[in-house]
Structure formats: structure tokens, C-alpha cells
Amino acid sequence: MVSKLRAIIAYLSYSGNTEEVAELMESKLKREGISVDMHRIGIDAPFDPESYDFVFLGTFTWEMGSTPDEVKDLILEIGYKPNNIAVFGTGDTQFGGDDLFCKAVDKLVRFYDSKWTALKIEQSPRGSQEEKVELWLEGVLHHAKSYA
Numbered sequence: 001m002v003s004k005l006r007a008i009i010a011y012l013s014y015s016g017n018t019e020e021v022a023e024l025m026e027s028k029l030k031r032e033g034i035s036v037d038m039h040r041i042g043i044d045a046p047f048d049p050e051s052y053d054f055v056f057l058g059t060f061t062w063e064m065g066s067t068p069d070e071v072k073d074l075i076l077e078i079g080y081k082p083n084n085i086a087v088f089g090t091g092d093t094q095f096g097g098d099d100l101f102c103k104a105v106d107k108l109v110r111f112y113d114s115k116w117t118a119l120k121i122e123q124s125p126r127g128s129q130e131e132k133v134e135l136w137l138e139g140v141l142h143h144a145k146s147y148a
């Protein structure tokens, strides 16, 4: 029997935008036959990245390009740099323009030396950006298959 691929979507969201991206990703991954766990950063019990084929890590960006403390705590809790982390997030170009847009996401990609480019969404993904979420996920899954 071939076992299902497993993914976890760990995300932090205050006003719901990053959560919406996480939920879109969850339905797309499930449609692709992948088993998905959701992890609300700062709320849910710790998880082991090694139990998953993919760890999707999502955050918004805070004051002047900062990474929220809850995400920093999760990084410490994980305690090492797993090689299966793909990063996504939401931001708003009204806070500092392109330089600061989703800067926390860029920092996480660098920190984990992620194999995948990041997904950055402006505010809510609903509407025209939904396709961006789908295409990004397809890219991650395709890349993973070609290295399997």
C-alpha cells in the first residue's frame, strides 16, 4: 500500500488573512490527496516536523517588517532547521512599500534556507489571488516530486 503524503500548515493570523490562505491551501492539498494537519501557532500543541513530508509555515508581517513573537517562539520550539519547510504569508504594501512587504516571510525563507520560493499575498487571498495560492502549491508539489 502506498501511504499518503502528509503536510502540516502552521500559521499565525490575527485578523484572518493568513488564516484564509492556510484554509485555501488546506483544501487544495486535500484535493491532491495529501493528508493535512492544521496548526495554529501559539495555540496548538507542539508538532514534530519530521512527521511530515511538508511543513507549510505561514505568518503576517508586523511593525516595520518584523516577524511576530509567536513565530519566533515556534522557531525556538522547533530548535533546528528542517529541510521540508515552505514559507507563505500575507502583508500590506501600504506599510512601507515593497521593501517591507511580507518581510517576515523573506526572513524565514533565508533562515530555513527553504528549497521553495515564498508565497506572498497582499491582504486577503480571496478573489484574484486565489489562483496565485494554487499555482504556488502546484510548484511546491511538482518540485518535491522531481527531487523524490
Ligand SMILES: Cc1cc2nc3c(=O)[nH]c(=O)nc-3n(C[C@H](O)[C@H](O)[C@H](O)COP(=O)(O)O)c2cc1C
Pocket (backbone or CB within 6 Å): 012, 013, 014, 015, 016, 017, 018, 019, 060, 061, 062, 063, 064, 065, 066, 090, 091, 092, 093, 095, 096, 100, 101, 102, 103, 122, 123, 124
Ligand atoms: C501595525 C501594523 C504593522 C504592519 N506592518 C507591516 C509590514 O511591515 N509589512 C507588511 O507587509 N505588512 C504589514 N502589516 C500588514 C499585515 O501584515 C497584513 O494586514 C496581514 O495580512 C495581516 O495578517 P492577518 O490578517 O493574518 O493577521 C502591518 C499591519 C499592522 C496592523
